[in-house]
Amino acid sequence: xxxxxxxxxxxxxxxxxxxxxxxxxxxxxxxxxxxxxxxxxxxxxxxxxxxxxxxxxxxxxxxxxxxxxxxxxxxxxxxxxxxxxxxxxxxxxxxxxxxxxxxxxxxxxxxxxxxxxxxxxxxxxxxxxxxxxxxxxxxxxxxxxxxxxxxxxxxxxxxxxxxxxxxxxxxxxxxxxxxxxxxxxxxxxxxxxxxxxxxxxxxxxxxxxxxxxxxxxxxxxxxxxxxxxxxxxxxxxxxxxxxxxxxxxxxxxxxxxxxxxxxxxxxxxxxxxxxxxxxxxxxxxxxxxxxxxxxxxxxxxxxxxxxxxxxxxxxxxxxxxxxxxxxxxxxxxxxxxxxxxxxxxxxxxxxxxxxxxxxxxxxxxxxxxxxxxxxxx
Amino acid sequence: xxxxxxxxxxxxxxxxxxxxxxxxxxxxxxxxxxxxxxxxxxxxxxxxxxxxxxxxxxxxxxxxxxxxxxxxxxxxxxxxxxxxxxxxxxxxxxxxxxxxxxxxxxxxxxxxxxxxxxxxxxxxxxxxxxxxxxxxxxxxxxxxxxxxxxxxxxxxxxxxxxxxxxx
Numbered sequence: 189x190x191x192x193x194x195x196x197x198x199x200x201x202x203x204x205x206x207x208x209x210x211x212x213x214x215x216x217x218x219x220x221x222x223x224x225x226x227x228x229x230x231x232x233x234x235x236x237x238x239x240x241x242x243x244x245x246x247x248x249x250x251x252x253x254x255x256x257x258x259x260x261x262x263x264x265x266x267x268x269x270x271x272x273x274x275x276x277x278x279x280x281x282x283x284x285x286x287x288x289x290x291x292x293x294x295x296x297x298x299x300x301x302x303x304x305x306x307x308x309x310x311x312x313x314x315x316x317x318x319x320x321x322x323x324x325x326x327x328x329x330x331x332x333x334x335x336x337x338x339x340x341x342x343x344x345x346x347x348x349x350x351x352x353x354x355x356x357x358x359x360x361x362x363x364x365x366x367x368x369x370x371x372x373x374x375x376x377x378x379x380x381x382x383x384x385x386x387x388x389x390x391x392x393x394x395x396x397x398x399x400x401x402x403x404x405x406x407x408x409x410x411x412x413x414x415x416x417x418x419x420x421x422x423x424x425x426x427x428x429x430x431x432x433x434x435x436x437x438x439x440x441x442x443x444x445x446x447x448x449x450x451x452x453x454x455x456x457x458x459x460x461x462x463x464x465x466x467x468x469x470x471x472x473x474x475x476x477x478x479x480x481x482x483x484x485x486x487x488x489x490x491x492x493x494x495x496x497x498x499x500x501x502x503x504x505x506x507x508x509x510x511x512x513x514x515x516x517x518x519x520x521x522x523x524x525x526x527x528x529x530x531x532x533x534x535x536x537x538x539x540x541x542x543x544x545x546x547x548x549x550x551x552x553x554x555x556x557x558x559x560x561x562x563x564x565x
Numbered sequence: 566x567x568x569x570x571x572x573x574x575x576x577x578x579x580x581x582x583x584x585x586x587x588x589x590x591x592x593x594x595x596x597x598x599x600x601x602x603x604x605x606x607x608x609x610x611x612x613x614x615x616x617x618x619x620x621x622x623x624x625x626x627x628x629x630x631x632x633x634x635x636x637x638x639x640x641x642x643x644x645x646x647x648x649x650x651x652x653x654x655x656x657x658x659x660x661x662x663x664x665x666x667x668x669x670x671x672x673x674x675x676x677x678x679x680x681x682x683x684x685x686x687x688x689x690x691x692x693x694x695x696x697x698x699x700x701x702x703x704x705x706x707x708x709x710x711x712x713x714x715x716x717x718x719x720x721x722x723x724x725x726x727x728x729x730x731x732x
Binding site for chain 1: 615642643645656658661663664665666667668669670672687688690
Protein backbone atom coordinates (compact mmCIF):
# COMPACT_ATOMS: atom_id res chain seq x y z
CA UNK A 189 0.00 0.00 0.00
CA UNK A 190 1.36 3.32 -0.96
CA UNK A 191 -0.47 5.86 1.12
CA UNK A 192 2.42 8.07 1.90
CA UNK A 193 3.91 10.70 -0.29
CA UNK A 194 6.89 11.00 2.00
CA UNK A 195 6.66 7.52 3.36
CA UNK A 196 10.36 7.18 4.05
CA UNK A 197 9.98 9.80 6.75
CA UNK A 198 7.80 7.47 8.74
CA UNK A 199 9.25 4.07 8.17
CA UNK A 200 11.57 3.80 11.16
CA UNK A 201 8.81 3.88 13.76
CA UNK A 202 5.67 3.98 11.84
CA UNK A 203 4.62 0.57 10.73
CA UNK A 204 0.89 0.53 10.41
CA UNK A 205 -0.81 -2.69 11.24
CA UNK A 206 -4.06 -2.92 9.38
CA UNK A 207 -6.69 -5.01 10.97
CA UNK A 208 -9.95 -5.83 9.35
CA UNK A 209 -12.76 -4.23 11.27
CA UNK A 210 -16.29 -3.47 10.18
CA UNK A 211 -18.04 -5.12 7.31
CA UNK A 212 -16.04 -4.49 4.19
CA UNK A 213 -16.97 -7.81 2.67
CA UNK A 214 -15.98 -6.79 -0.77
CA UNK A 215 -12.33 -6.41 -0.25
CA UNK A 216 -9.59 -8.74 0.63
CA UNK A 217 -7.61 -7.60 3.65
CA UNK A 218 -4.72 -9.89 2.80
CA UNK A 219 -3.60 -7.60 0.03
CA UNK A 220 -2.85 -4.77 2.40
CA UNK A 221 -1.84 -6.55 5.56
CA UNK A 222 1.71 -6.33 6.71
CA UNK A 223 2.70 -3.20 4.91
CA UNK A 224 3.45 -1.54 8.18
CA UNK A 225 2.52 -2.00 11.78
CA UNK A 226 2.49 0.40 14.62
CA UNK A 227 4.56 -0.18 17.69
CA UNK A 228 2.88 -0.50 21.05
CA UNK A 229 3.27 3.05 22.21
CA UNK A 230 -0.10 4.75 22.70
CA UNK A 231 1.53 8.12 22.29
CA UNK A 232 2.14 7.47 18.61
CA UNK A 233 0.42 10.19 16.67
CA UNK A 234 0.22 10.68 12.94
CA UNK A 235 -1.10 13.47 10.79
CA UNK A 236 -2.61 12.79 7.39
CA UNK A 237 -3.78 15.58 5.09
CA UNK A 238 -5.99 14.71 2.14
CA UNK A 239 -4.95 15.90 -1.28
CA UNK A 240 -8.53 15.64 -2.47
CA UNK A 241 -11.16 18.37 -2.12
CA UNK A 242 -14.04 16.05 -3.05
CA UNK A 243 -16.43 15.49 -0.15
CA UNK A 244 -17.27 11.93 -1.19
CA UNK A 245 -13.61 10.92 -1.49
CA UNK A 246 -12.81 12.47 1.84
CA UNK A 247 -15.77 10.92 3.66
CA UNK A 248 -14.81 7.59 2.09
CA UNK A 249 -11.22 7.87 3.24
CA UNK A 250 -12.33 8.79 6.74
CA UNK A 251 -14.57 5.74 6.79
CA UNK A 252 -11.74 3.60 5.41
CA UNK A 253 -9.46 4.62 8.29
CA UNK A 254 -12.23 3.90 10.76
CA UNK A 255 -12.88 0.44 9.36
CA UNK A 256 -9.34 -0.65 8.57
CA UNK A 257 -6.87 0.88 10.96
CA UNK A 258 -6.20 -0.45 14.40
CA UNK A 259 -6.13 2.54 16.74
CA UNK A 260 -5.54 0.61 19.89
CA UNK A 261 -2.03 1.97 20.25
CA UNK A 262 -2.06 4.82 17.82
CA UNK A 263 -3.91 8.06 17.16
CA UNK A 264 -4.43 9.88 13.92
CA UNK A 265 -5.41 13.40 12.99
CA UNK A 266 -6.81 13.47 9.48
CA UNK A 267 -7.34 16.93 7.97
CA UNK A 268 -9.36 17.60 4.85
CA UNK A 269 -10.89 20.47 2.92
CA UNK A 270 -13.78 20.33 0.44
CA UNK A 271 -15.12 22.33 -2.45
CA UNK A 272 -18.60 23.74 -1.64
CA UNK A 273 -20.90 21.11 -0.17
CA UNK A 274 -23.47 20.59 2.54
CA UNK A 275 -22.99 17.70 4.95
CA UNK A 276 -25.91 16.38 6.98
CA UNK A 277 -25.75 14.11 10.04
CA UNK A 278 -26.39 10.35 9.83
CA UNK A 279 -30.00 10.57 11.02
CA UNK A 280 -31.07 13.84 9.49
CA UNK A 281 -33.67 14.79 6.91
CA UNK A 282 -32.21 16.82 3.99
CA UNK A 283 -35.69 18.13 3.07
CA UNK A 284 -35.84 19.70 6.54
CA UNK A 285 -32.26 20.90 6.77
CA UNK A 286 -31.16 22.01 3.34
CA UNK A 287 -32.44 24.39 0.67
CA UNK A 288 -32.37 21.84 -2.13
CA UNK A 289 -33.26 24.40 -4.79
CA UNK A 290 -30.37 26.72 -3.94
CA UNK A 291 -28.13 23.69 -3.65
CA UNK A 292 -28.66 22.50 -7.23
CA UNK A 293 -28.63 26.04 -8.62
CA UNK A 294 -25.19 26.63 -7.13
CA UNK A 295 -23.80 23.19 -7.97
CA UNK A 296 -23.18 22.47 -4.33
CA UNK A 297 -22.91 18.77 -3.39
CA UNK A 298 -25.09 17.28 -0.70
CA UNK A 299 -23.70 14.43 1.38
CA UNK A 300 -24.61 12.41 4.45
CA UNK A 301 -21.90 11.49 6.94
CA UNK A 302 -21.81 8.52 9.27
CA UNK A 303 -21.59 10.47 12.51
CA UNK A 304 -24.43 12.10 14.41
CA UNK A 305 -25.12 15.79 14.83
CA UNK A 306 -26.38 18.57 12.61
CA UNK A 307 -25.97 20.06 9.16
CA UNK A 308 -22.88 22.03 8.12
CA UNK A 309 -21.78 23.88 5.02
CA UNK A 310 -18.20 23.37 3.80
CA UNK A 311 -16.07 25.19 1.30
CA UNK A 312 -12.35 25.66 0.90
CA UNK A 313 -12.33 28.16 3.73
CA UNK A 314 -13.36 25.42 6.14
CA UNK A 315 -10.98 22.87 7.64
CA UNK A 316 -12.23 19.46 8.73
CA UNK A 317 -10.32 17.68 11.45
CA UNK A 318 -10.98 13.99 12.22
CA UNK A 319 -9.40 12.68 15.41
CA UNK A 320 -9.14 8.88 15.40
CA UNK A 321 -8.47 6.86 18.55
CA UNK A 322 -9.53 3.60 20.05
CA UNK A 323 -12.98 3.76 21.59
CA UNK A 324 -11.47 3.62 25.04
CA UNK A 325 -9.21 6.62 24.46
CA UNK A 326 -11.85 8.69 22.64
CA UNK A 327 -11.85 12.15 24.24
CA UNK A 328 -13.67 14.92 22.47
CA UNK A 329 -12.78 17.62 24.95
CA UNK A 330 -9.07 16.95 24.67
CA UNK A 331 -9.25 17.15 20.86
CA UNK A 332 -11.02 20.48 21.03
CA UNK A 333 -8.45 21.71 23.52
CA UNK A 334 -5.72 20.74 21.06
CA UNK A 335 -7.35 22.90 18.40
CA UNK A 336 -7.86 25.85 20.75
CA UNK A 337 -4.32 25.48 22.09
CA UNK A 338 -2.75 25.45 18.65
CA UNK A 339 -4.70 28.51 17.47
CA UNK A 340 -3.90 30.35 20.68
CA UNK A 341 -0.23 29.46 20.42
CA UNK A 342 0.18 31.05 17.02
CA UNK A 343 -2.50 33.69 16.62
CA UNK A 344 -3.28 34.55 20.21
CA UNK A 345 -7.03 34.10 19.66
CA UNK A 346 -8.97 33.28 22.77
CA UNK A 347 -11.19 30.38 21.71
CA UNK A 348 -13.41 28.68 24.27
CA UNK A 349 -15.29 25.38 24.36
CA UNK A 350 -19.04 25.54 24.94
CA UNK A 351 -21.02 23.01 27.01
CA UNK A 352 -22.27 21.59 23.67
CA UNK A 353 -18.62 21.08 22.76
CA UNK A 354 -18.56 23.68 20.03
CA UNK A 355 -15.59 26.03 19.75
CA UNK A 356 -16.60 29.65 20.30
CA UNK A 357 -15.04 33.02 19.75
CA UNK A 358 -16.91 35.74 21.64
CA UNK A 359 -20.02 33.54 21.80
CA UNK A 360 -19.95 32.96 18.02
CA UNK A 361 -19.46 29.39 16.87
CA UNK A 362 -16.32 28.79 14.80
CA UNK A 363 -16.46 24.99 14.89
CA UNK A 364 -19.07 22.23 15.03
CA UNK A 365 -18.43 18.76 16.36
CA UNK A 366 -19.77 15.22 15.77
CA UNK A 367 -18.61 11.68 16.58
CA UNK A 368 -18.89 8.06 15.60
CA UNK A 369 -18.28 5.39 18.21
CA UNK A 370 -17.73 1.77 17.27
CA UNK A 371 -16.67 -1.39 19.00
CA UNK A 372 -12.91 -0.78 18.87
CA UNK A 373 -12.44 2.47 17.00
CA UNK A 374 -13.93 5.90 17.34
CA UNK A 375 -13.55 9.23 15.70
CA UNK A 376 -14.48 12.74 16.54
CA UNK A 377 -14.54 15.17 13.68
CA UNK A 378 -15.13 18.87 13.65
CA UNK A 379 -15.25 21.80 11.28
CA UNK A 380 -13.19 24.95 11.70
CA UNK A 381 -14.54 28.03 9.97
CA UNK A 382 -11.48 29.91 8.80
CA UNK A 383 -12.74 31.82 5.78
CA UNK A 384 -16.07 30.35 4.67
CA UNK A 385 -18.38 32.15 2.23
CA UNK A 386 -21.09 32.92 4.76
CA UNK A 387 -23.63 34.18 2.22
CA UNK A 388 -23.59 30.79 0.47
CA UNK A 389 -23.71 29.08 3.87
CA UNK A 390 -26.95 30.91 4.68
CA UNK A 391 -28.43 30.29 1.24
CA UNK A 392 -27.86 26.56 1.54
CA UNK A 393 -29.22 26.21 5.03
CA UNK A 394 -32.16 28.59 4.66
CA UNK A 395 -35.00 26.13 4.28
CA UNK A 396 -38.52 26.67 2.95
CA UNK A 397 -41.03 25.21 5.36
CA UNK A 398 -42.78 22.25 3.71
CA UNK A 399 -44.68 21.07 6.76
CA UNK A 400 -42.56 17.96 7.33
CA UNK A 401 -43.17 15.86 10.41
CA UNK A 402 -40.29 13.65 11.45
CA UNK A 403 -38.30 12.48 14.43
CA UNK A 404 -34.99 12.89 12.59
CA UNK A 405 -32.17 14.62 14.45
CA UNK A 406 -32.71 18.39 14.23
CA UNK A 407 -29.85 20.82 13.73
CA UNK A 408 -29.25 23.37 16.45
CA UNK A 409 -28.79 26.65 14.63
CA UNK A 410 -26.15 28.94 16.08
CA UNK A 411 -24.59 32.23 15.02
CA UNK A 412 -21.25 31.53 13.38
CA UNK A 413 -18.20 33.53 12.42
CA UNK A 414 -14.96 33.03 10.52
CA UNK A 415 -11.62 33.08 12.32
CA UNK A 416 -10.47 35.38 9.52
CA UNK A 417 -12.90 38.04 10.78
CA UNK A 418 -10.98 38.39 14.04
CA UNK A 419 -7.56 37.53 12.63
CA UNK A 420 -7.08 38.69 9.02
CA UNK A 421 -3.73 36.93 8.54
CA UNK A 422 -5.03 33.41 9.26
CA UNK A 423 -5.42 30.86 6.43
CA UNK A 424 -6.51 27.22 6.14
CA UNK A 425 -3.06 26.11 4.99
CA UNK A 426 -1.43 27.73 7.98
CA UNK A 427 -3.94 26.20 10.39
CA UNK A 428 -3.19 22.75 8.90
CA UNK A 429 0.49 23.32 9.52
CA UNK A 430 0.18 24.78 13.02
CA UNK A 431 -2.46 22.33 14.25
CA UNK A 432 -0.67 19.31 12.76
CA UNK A 433 2.62 20.23 14.44
CA UNK A 434 0.90 21.06 17.72
CA UNK A 435 -0.92 17.71 17.70
CA UNK A 436 2.23 15.70 17.10
CA UNK A 437 4.45 17.74 19.40
CA UNK A 438 2.08 17.09 22.25
CA UNK A 439 3.24 13.51 22.05
CA UNK A 440 6.63 12.61 23.54
CA UNK A 441 7.89 11.87 20.04
CA UNK A 442 8.94 14.77 17.95
CA UNK A 443 7.29 15.83 14.77
CA UNK A 444 7.82 13.22 12.07
CA UNK A 445 6.24 15.18 9.25
CA UNK A 446 2.83 14.98 7.70
CA UNK A 447 1.56 12.60 5.09
CA UNK A 448 -0.31 14.11 2.21
CA UNK A 449 -2.52 11.31 1.01
CA UNK A 450 -4.48 10.78 -2.19
CA UNK A 451 -7.75 8.94 -1.62
CA UNK A 452 -7.48 6.42 -4.44
CA UNK A 453 -8.36 2.75 -4.86
CA UNK A 454 -4.70 2.03 -5.48
CA UNK A 455 -3.66 3.49 -2.15
CA UNK A 456 -6.65 2.28 -0.15
CA UNK A 457 -8.12 -0.94 -1.56
CA UNK A 458 -11.90 -0.89 -1.27
CA UNK A 459 -12.11 2.90 -1.26
CA UNK A 460 -14.02 3.19 -4.56
CA UNK A 461 -16.86 1.12 -3.23
CA UNK A 462 -17.16 3.27 -0.10
CA UNK A 463 -17.05 6.39 -2.24
CA UNK A 464 -19.81 5.05 -4.45
CA UNK A 465 -22.06 4.36 -1.51
CA UNK A 466 -21.44 7.83 -0.04
CA UNK A 467 -22.37 9.43 -3.39
CA UNK A 468 -25.49 7.31 -3.99
CA UNK A 469 -29.01 8.73 -3.83
CA UNK A 470 -29.94 5.70 -1.71
CA UNK A 471 -27.53 6.85 0.97
CA UNK A 472 -27.92 10.63 0.82
CA UNK A 473 -31.72 10.76 0.55
CA UNK A 474 -32.70 7.12 1.00
CA UNK A 475 -31.30 6.91 4.54
CA UNK A 476 -33.58 9.68 5.76
CA UNK A 477 -35.63 8.54 8.76
CA UNK A 478 -39.28 8.08 7.78
CA UNK A 479 -41.26 11.31 7.64
CA UNK A 480 -44.60 12.64 6.52
CA UNK A 481 -45.85 15.82 4.87
CA UNK A 482 -49.39 17.17 5.16
CA UNK A 483 -50.71 19.05 2.12
CA UNK A 484 -53.91 21.05 2.11
CA UNK A 485 -56.35 20.28 -0.67
CA UNK A 486 -58.82 22.77 -2.11
CA UNK A 487 -60.09 25.26 0.46
CA UNK A 488 -57.77 23.73 3.06
CA UNK A 489 -60.52 21.99 4.99
CA UNK A 490 -59.18 18.75 3.59
CA UNK A 491 -55.66 17.40 3.42
CA UNK A 492 -53.55 14.53 2.25
CA UNK A 493 -50.69 13.09 4.23
CA UNK A 494 -47.72 11.84 2.22
CA UNK A 495 -45.72 9.21 4.09
CA UNK A 496 -42.12 8.78 3.01
CA UNK A 497 -39.91 5.82 3.85
CA UNK A 498 -36.35 5.42 2.51
CA UNK A 499 -36.88 8.47 0.29
CA UNK A 500 -39.86 6.82 -1.44
CA UNK A 501 -43.54 7.69 -1.09
CA UNK A 502 -44.82 4.80 0.98
CA UNK A 503 -48.49 5.76 1.01
CA UNK A 504 -50.96 8.60 0.75
CA UNK A 505 -53.45 9.07 3.51
CA UNK A 506 -56.55 11.12 2.69
CA UNK A 507 -57.88 12.71 5.84
CA UNK A 508 -61.54 12.75 4.79
CA UNK A 509 -63.81 11.77 1.95
CA UNK A 510 -63.90 15.09 0.09
CA UNK A 511 -61.28 13.66 -2.27
CA UNK A 512 -63.17 11.36 -4.62
CA UNK A 513 -62.16 7.74 -4.93
CA UNK A 514 -61.09 8.23 -8.53
CA UNK A 515 -58.81 11.15 -7.74
CA UNK A 516 -57.35 9.30 -4.76
CA UNK A 517 -56.64 6.31 -6.98
CA UNK A 518 -55.04 8.46 -9.67
CA UNK A 519 -52.78 10.11 -7.12
CA UNK A 520 -51.82 6.82 -5.51
CA UNK A 521 -51.02 5.23 -8.87
CA UNK A 522 -48.89 8.20 -9.80
CA UNK A 523 -47.04 8.56 -6.52
CA UNK A 524 -46.91 5.47 -4.33
CA UNK A 525 -43.58 3.61 -4.39
CA UNK A 526 -41.91 6.41 -6.31
CA UNK A 527 -38.61 7.91 -5.26
CA UNK A 528 -38.67 11.65 -4.58
CA UNK A 529 -36.24 12.40 -7.40
CA UNK A 530 -35.93 14.21 -10.72
CA UNK A 531 -37.74 11.40 -12.56
CA UNK A 532 -40.86 11.89 -10.45
CA UNK A 533 -40.41 15.65 -10.79
CA UNK A 534 -40.62 15.30 -14.59
CA UNK A 535 -43.61 12.98 -14.41
CA UNK A 536 -45.49 15.45 -12.20
CA UNK A 537 -44.60 18.57 -14.14
CA UNK A 538 -44.96 17.12 -17.66
CA UNK A 539 -47.70 14.54 -17.15
CA UNK A 540 -51.38 15.44 -17.24
CA UNK A 541 -52.63 13.67 -14.10
CA UNK A 542 -52.99 16.91 -12.15
CA UNK A 543 -54.62 18.57 -15.18
CA UNK A 544 -57.36 15.96 -15.31
CA UNK A 545 -58.19 16.38 -11.63
CA UNK A 546 -58.81 20.10 -11.51
CA UNK A 547 -55.42 21.65 -11.03
CA UNK A 548 -56.56 24.42 -8.67
CA UNK A 549 -57.72 22.11 -5.96
CA UNK A 550 -54.50 20.15 -5.98
CA UNK A 551 -52.13 23.01 -6.77
CA UNK A 552 -50.61 23.10 -3.28
CA UNK A 553 -50.04 19.35 -3.37
CA UNK A 554 -48.34 19.64 -6.74
CA UNK A 555 -46.16 22.49 -5.50
CA UNK A 556 -45.07 20.55 -2.42
CA UNK A 557 -44.38 17.39 -4.42
CA UNK A 558 -42.25 19.30 -6.91
CA UNK A 559 -40.28 20.85 -4.04
CA UNK A 560 -39.76 17.41 -2.48
CA UNK A 561 -38.47 16.04 -5.79
CA UNK A 562 -35.61 18.56 -6.07
CA UNK A 563 -33.13 15.89 -5.09
CA UNK A 564 -30.11 15.44 -7.27
CA UNK A 565 -26.79 13.69 -6.81
CA UNK B 566 -23.32 -0.86 22.17
CA UNK B 567 -20.35 1.35 21.64
CA UNK B 568 -20.34 3.80 24.45
CA UNK B 569 -17.37 5.80 25.24
CA UNK B 570 -16.67 6.53 28.77
CA UNK B 571 -13.58 8.59 29.08
CA UNK B 572 -15.56 11.81 28.80
CA UNK B 573 -18.40 10.83 31.03
CA UNK B 574 -16.82 11.29 34.42
CA UNK B 575 -20.11 11.33 36.22
CA UNK B 576 -20.66 7.67 35.40
CA UNK B 577 -17.75 6.15 37.23
CA UNK B 578 -20.07 4.54 39.72
CA UNK B 579 -22.47 1.82 38.86
CA UNK B 580 -25.82 3.55 38.37
CA UNK B 581 -28.13 3.08 41.32
CA UNK B 582 -30.95 1.66 39.20
CA UNK B 583 -28.75 -1.23 38.18
CA UNK B 584 -27.78 -1.88 41.77
CA UNK B 585 -31.43 -1.88 42.74
CA UNK B 586 -32.18 -4.47 40.12
CA UNK B 587 -29.55 -6.89 41.28
CA UNK B 588 -31.32 -8.52 44.23
CA UNK B 589 -34.32 -9.21 42.06
CA UNK B 590 -32.28 -11.04 39.45
CA UNK B 591 -30.27 -12.99 42.02
CA UNK B 592 -33.48 -13.97 43.69
CA UNK B 593 -34.88 -15.28 40.42
CA UNK B 594 -31.81 -17.41 39.94
CA UNK B 595 -32.02 -18.83 43.43
CA UNK B 596 -35.63 -19.68 42.95
CA UNK B 597 -34.99 -21.52 39.73
CA UNK B 598 -32.42 -23.76 41.38
CA UNK B 599 -34.57 -24.57 44.34
CA UNK B 600 -37.72 -25.45 42.46
CA UNK B 601 -35.98 -27.23 39.59
CA UNK B 602 -37.59 -24.92 37.08
CA UNK B 603 -35.85 -25.07 33.73
CA UNK B 604 -33.22 -22.39 33.66
CA UNK B 605 -34.56 -21.26 30.30
CA UNK B 606 -37.90 -20.27 31.73
CA UNK B 607 -36.29 -18.06 34.30
CA UNK B 608 -33.08 -17.32 32.50
CA UNK B 609 -31.38 -14.24 33.82
CA UNK B 610 -30.45 -11.42 31.59
CA UNK B 611 -27.09 -11.82 29.84
CA UNK B 612 -24.69 -9.00 29.01
CA UNK B 613 -21.94 -8.11 26.54
CA UNK B 614 -18.84 -6.11 27.36
CA UNK B 615 -20.19 -3.53 24.91
CA UNK B 616 -23.11 -2.91 27.27
CA UNK B 617 -25.94 -4.68 25.47
CA UNK B 618 -28.23 -7.04 27.35
CA UNK B 619 -30.30 -9.93 26.06
CA UNK B 620 -33.16 -11.59 27.91
CA UNK B 621 -34.19 -14.93 26.42
CA UNK B 622 -37.66 -16.43 26.80
CA UNK B 623 -37.91 -19.70 24.88
CA UNK B 624 -36.13 -19.08 21.59
CA UNK B 625 -36.73 -15.33 21.44
CA UNK B 626 -34.23 -12.91 22.93
CA UNK B 627 -35.11 -9.31 23.76
CA UNK B 628 -32.16 -6.97 23.31
CA UNK B 629 -31.45 -3.59 24.86
CA UNK B 630 -28.62 -1.49 26.26
CA UNK B 631 -27.72 -1.37 29.91
CA UNK B 632 -28.47 1.39 32.34
CA UNK B 633 -24.77 2.14 32.43
CA UNK B 634 -24.78 2.56 28.64
CA UNK B 635 -27.77 4.90 28.52
CA UNK B 636 -26.22 6.97 31.28
CA UNK B 637 -22.90 7.19 29.48
CA UNK B 638 -24.56 8.10 26.18
CA UNK B 639 -26.68 10.87 27.61
CA UNK B 640 -30.00 11.80 26.04
CA UNK B 641 -30.67 9.57 23.07
CA UNK B 642 -32.21 11.61 20.26
CA UNK B 643 -32.49 8.95 17.56
CA UNK B 644 -32.65 5.16 17.53
CA UNK B 645 -31.79 3.32 14.31
CA UNK B 646 -32.91 -0.28 14.86
CA UNK B 647 -32.56 -3.44 12.75
CA UNK B 648 -35.55 -4.27 10.54
CA UNK B 649 -37.61 -7.40 11.24
CA UNK B 650 -36.45 -10.41 9.18
CA UNK B 651 -32.83 -9.22 9.06
CA UNK B 652 -30.40 -11.99 9.80
CA UNK B 653 -27.65 -11.08 12.22
CA UNK B 654 -24.48 -12.75 13.31
CA UNK B 655 -23.27 -12.28 16.83
CA UNK B 656 -21.56 -8.87 17.19
CA UNK B 657 -22.85 -7.63 13.83
CA UNK B 658 -23.23 -3.89 13.63
CA UNK B 659 -27.02 -3.69 13.40
CA UNK B 660 -28.02 -0.10 14.11
CA UNK B 661 -27.04 3.01 15.99
CA UNK B 662 -28.11 5.17 18.87
CA UNK B 663 -27.53 8.86 18.47
CA UNK B 664 -27.10 11.04 21.49
CA UNK B 665 -25.93 14.62 21.48
CA UNK B 666 -23.71 14.68 18.40
CA UNK B 667 -22.39 11.12 18.69
CA UNK B 668 -23.69 8.12 16.77
CA UNK B 669 -22.87 4.91 18.64
CA UNK B 670 -23.00 1.63 16.82
CA UNK B 671 -25.29 -1.06 18.12
CA UNK B 672 -24.17 -4.72 18.12
CA UNK B 673 -26.26 -7.84 18.32
CA UNK B 674 -25.29 -9.92 21.36
CA UNK B 675 -26.47 -13.11 19.65
CA UNK B 676 -26.96 -14.56 16.16
CA UNK B 677 -30.45 -14.98 14.75
CA UNK B 678 -33.31 -13.40 12.85
CA UNK B 679 -34.88 -10.15 14.01
CA UNK B 680 -38.57 -10.72 14.74
CA UNK B 681 -39.60 -7.28 15.98
CA UNK B 682 -38.21 -3.82 16.65
CA UNK B 683 -39.49 -1.50 19.34
CA UNK B 684 -41.45 1.12 17.42
CA UNK B 685 -42.14 3.06 20.62
CA UNK B 686 -38.41 3.59 21.02
CA UNK B 687 -38.15 4.77 17.41
CA UNK B 688 -40.93 7.27 18.16
CA UNK B 689 -39.62 8.24 21.59
CA UNK B 690 -35.90 7.47 21.92
CA UNK B 691 -35.92 8.92 25.44
CA UNK B 692 -37.50 5.62 26.57
CA UNK B 693 -33.98 4.16 26.38
CA UNK B 694 -32.86 6.64 29.01
CA UNK B 695 -36.00 6.35 31.12
CA UNK B 696 -36.42 2.59 31.10
CA UNK B 697 -33.45 0.75 29.56
CA UNK B 698 -34.55 -2.72 30.75
CA UNK B 699 -38.28 -2.50 30.13
CA UNK B 700 -39.93 0.06 27.86
CA UNK B 701 -36.60 0.90 26.27
CA UNK B 702 -35.89 -2.55 24.78
CA UNK B 703 -34.64 -2.28 21.19
CA UNK B 704 -35.40 -5.44 19.22
CA UNK B 705 -36.37 -9.09 19.52
CA UNK B 706 -34.39 -11.82 17.85
CA UNK B 707 -35.02 -15.53 17.24
CA UNK B 708 -31.79 -17.16 18.34
CA UNK B 709 -30.05 -19.37 15.80
CA UNK B 710 -27.16 -20.27 18.10
CA UNK B 711 -28.47 -20.40 21.69
CA UNK B 712 -25.11 -21.76 22.81
CA UNK B 713 -23.69 -18.26 22.33
CA UNK B 714 -25.48 -17.27 25.52
CA UNK B 715 -23.09 -19.37 27.58
CA UNK B 716 -20.18 -17.13 26.71
CA UNK B 717 -22.02 -13.89 27.57
CA UNK B 718 -21.65 -12.29 30.98
CA UNK B 719 -24.15 -12.80 33.74
CA UNK B 720 -25.19 -10.02 36.10
CA UNK B 721 -22.20 -10.47 38.39
CA UNK B 722 -19.80 -10.85 35.48
CA UNK B 723 -21.03 -7.64 33.89
CA UNK B 724 -20.77 -5.80 37.15
CA UNK B 725 -17.21 -7.05 37.50
CA UNK B 726 -16.48 -5.94 33.96
CA UNK B 727 -17.65 -2.43 34.82
CA UNK B 728 -15.49 -2.44 37.94
CA UNK B 729 -12.44 -3.77 36.15
CA UNK B 730 -12.64 -1.25 33.37
CA UNK B 731 -12.72 1.55 35.88
CA UNK B 732 -16.39 2.50 35.81
